[in-house]
Amino acid sequence: MKRKRSALALTAALMTTLVTACGGGAETGAKASAGDSYSIGVVRFASSDPGSEGIVQSYLAAAKERGWETSSVDPQGAAGQAVGAISNFVQKQVDLIVVAVFPSDALAAGIKAAKSAGIPVVSIGGGTTDGVPVSLDFGRSNAKPLTEQMVKDTGGKGDLLVLGFTPGLPCVGREEELKAQLKETDIKVTRKEVPIPGQVEAGTEFAQAWLASHPKGSRPLAIWGCFDDPAIGAVSALRQTGRDDVLVYGINGTPAAVKAVKGGDMRATAYVDPATEGKRLADVTPDVIAAGTDAKERTLLPDVHAVTPANVDDFLKKFPGVLR
Amino acid sequence: MTVIVEDSIKEASASSSSTARVVWRLIGQYGTIAMLGLLIVTMTALEPSVFATSDNLVNVLNQSAIPAMIALGLTFPLVTGDFDLSIGNTASLSGVVACTLMRDVDMSIWMAISAAIMVGLVIGLVNGVVVTVLNVNSLVATLGVGTMAIGVNYKIAGGQPVGLSDSESFLEISLGTLLGIPYPVYIMIGFTAVLWLLLNRTVLGQSMQAVGGNPVAARLSGVRVERVRLVSFVICGAFAALTGVLLASRTGSAAVSGGDGYLLSAFAAAFFGSAVLRDGQFHIIGTLVGVITVAIGFNAIALTGMATYWQYLFQGLLLVLGVGVGSLARRRTAAT
Structure with missing residues (x-):
């Protein structure tokens, strides 16, 4: 009897899953007239x-x-x-x-x-x-204001570590925008490809190696991530090495990135509501x-919003849900 | 009188035990098929005008074709008792190789496909050598070889999707139809038949099953265990490569991680299929049923408008129930 009950219970579980699911989920809107x-x-x-x-x-x-x-x-x-x-x-x-x-x-x-x-x-x-x-557009547009900020901050010269992700079309567009803006500058680029998954750790590792070959006070230094995760990894590397001379930029406006901007660990992130x-x-x-x-x-x-330490408080008033 | 009563009780008990054994054996062998039937019946009731149509049947079979190739290939190392974790990476690499050769070297479609399948054969051979000659655990060996394949992939494509300027002829492999049925469906049916014959009607296939059942006994019986295991990896690699080529012909380009997602789905289909008609043994028909069950589930989710989280719950539950009920039924059969 117990065995029969077990079999029935298992079958019922499958049926319940299917029927409940088919009964409509959170994303199933009601049919309009x-x-x-x-x-x-x-x-x-x-x-x-x-x-x-x-x-x-x-x-x-x-x-x-x-x-x-x-x-x-x-x-x-x-x-x-x-x-x-x-x-x-x-x-x-x-x-x-x-x-x-x-x-x-x-x-x-x-x-x-x-x-x-x-x-x-x-x-x-x-x-x-x-x-x-x-x-x-989810790519080039998102990079525009942030990259303009980066070029302005560095005065168009210095060394830049780019953390890119070529398989992702948005990242490809963002790097195209970066390349276009760097054409007329004296910024020397070191580019690293980050994997997904493992993007945060890769950002940390690449940044640590790059920091070792770019000592403090040499030239203006910056790290540009084609999305926030590797940039957050770079922030971690800066903390570990005790460096505060490198400007870090990311894109997407994730809660971690906005917090890092608010805390002064990141120079800017780009947010799309x-x-x-x-x-x-x-x-x-x-x-x-x-x-x-x-x-x-x-x-x-x-509409892309560049979030910097100067405007982060106003930004959070406008978009209070960002940090949730 | 007392003796007669005791005999009656014993007979009734034996009869009850025998019935239970038959019931559990039926559940063990046909439970997953019943589950698929239940899914089809439920979907037919819920979406009669869209689900239960010949067009949708062809659609589901067409969607099953690519995952079926990789899962059918994977069945071979699983039969011999090995795992191949490089199949997703092999599929990605072969797609990139085929598209790169067509785009950059202007190689003909069939030559490029052949070259891509050769890549799969070589990866399978390397897997087999590392496992059987170097005696490295197959999980570790194929993980390592698969990671190397990612490196080669990035070297060739630089991480970027490899698109074709004129992809029409290549797309025809996926889009072309014969008697209203897309070519991939014929490819799936054809290779299923070939692989079924290979595994069940040849000395090599019987040897693979013997190695998977008991490698020591197989060796003592004269089976060249290492060679058989190596061949299983080569077959697996070739079918992973074919999967990558078919995927590229369906998407019109090849992405460096395009085939990676098939790894888990192939394992899920093969394990689900091991509970189909047999007592937990991997086999070709079971794997195909597993692939089609997953495809029908995916189709059902799109047609009924389920929320996304149901997709994961459903697929996971299907696998756990399919394999779990089979396993439970076998234990009960043995116990009764």
């Missing part, structure tokens, strides 16, 4: 990626407020899975597919399937291509659906 309702499929990048997740969640919340039906899938950073997710949304005949971070031209089979079905795709940070008429950008995407959604797959390609530019 006929005429203005949209069905949106969202392909996240990875649930563990705070940069894109904030915008995705804000978009889902904005869509829910407007009564649109949403489904989202996490392909865990795998492009093959993302293509599969797009195909599933094509089967579901959604009105629009939103894809986060994956380069649009690296999802060829999925994008083609969506285009063939007449479903437009919007990208968060992946760029526009045939079938993806709209993309929210996910709520604003999620709403921006929601605002353009009806137009994109109406225009379809052949709409004119356009890139949406986010």
Whole structure:
């Protein structure tokens, strides 16, 4: 009898998971009334990626407020899975597919399937291509004010350690902006590629080695991370070596980075408000659906806030949720 | 009279025990299949107009094709009792090699694919040599070789995705159809049949199963254990490379970490499949069922609009229940 109960309990657990899940989760918006309702499929990048997740969640919340039906899938950073997710949304005949971070031209089979079905795709940070008429820039724009700050702080001369991540399209765009701004300067660059996972530790290790070969007082020194995590790793290296002569810059405005700016350990980070950008995407959604797959390609530019010790208090008043 | 009553009790007890054994044996062998059936029935009830369609069936099979290649290959070292942790890195590297050769050397598609599969064969060979000749534990050996593959990958691609200027012909491998069914589905079915025959109908396959069952007994029976294990790694490497090529043809480019994500899903499918129809043994059909079950789960999540956390809960629970129920059933069968 006990055995039968065990088997029944296990089966019931599976059924409960499935049925409860299918009954609707936090992201399943109520269907809107006929005429203005949209069905949106969202392909996240990875649930563990705070940069894109904030915008995705804000978009889902904005869509829910407007009564649109949403489904989202996490392909865990795998492009093959993302293509599969797009195909599933094509089967579901959604009105629009939103894809986060994956380069649009690296999802060829999925994008083609969506285009063939007449479903437009919007990208968060992946760029526009045939079938993806709209993309929210998540790369180059984010680096602009921060890099301008760095060039101003160093007076356009000195040594710079760049912590980059080439496989990520946003980081590639950010480094393009950095290179463009460094063209007319006398800043000597040492570049290191950080791995993911392990980006914080790599930032620490690369910074320690670089600091050893760049003693205090030589030239203006700075460290530039294409996102905050390796920059935070560099801050740790500075603390360990007792150095206070190196300016550290990061991008994304993570809680750790904003705290480091407030504490004077980082010179600046660039922040994009996910709520604003999620709403921006929601605002353009009806137009994109109406225009379809052949709409004119356009890139949406986010509002980027450079957070420095001088403005961090005002920044936190404006965005009190950042440190949570 | 007393004797008759005692005999009746013994007979009833034996009959009950025999029934329990049959029930547990059925659960052990068919529990995972029943779970897949339950999933299909539930989804059909919830989304009848979208899920239970021929288009969606083809869609699910098409999505299963790439993970199936890598998981089917992985089944071979698992059968011989080894692990291969380099498969994800091998898939990533082979995709990058194929796309780089096509883009930079202007190599034909089929030559580039052949070269990429050669890369997989070499990695498998290195894995096999390190495990069988240097006698390094397969977990450590394949972890090391896989990490070297990452280094080679970065050397070739510089960390950047390798895109193709004219990818139409290459994409055709994934997008092309015959009788309305995409080529990858045929590739999956074809290789499943070939690998099933290899594992079940050849001396090599029987030797692999013997080595996995009891390597000492296999050696005493004249099986060249080290050679058999080495071949299993080579097959695994080749199929990991094929996975990378198919992935690149689906995405139209190759990313340095593009295939890495298949490592865990391949292991999950193979272990789930070990509880399909057999008593915890890795086998080709089981692995395929495992891959398709995961694909149906992924499909269900997209169609029903589940919140993302359910995706992880569901996949984890499916694996634990699939393997756990099978394991429990085998213990109960043995005990009754």
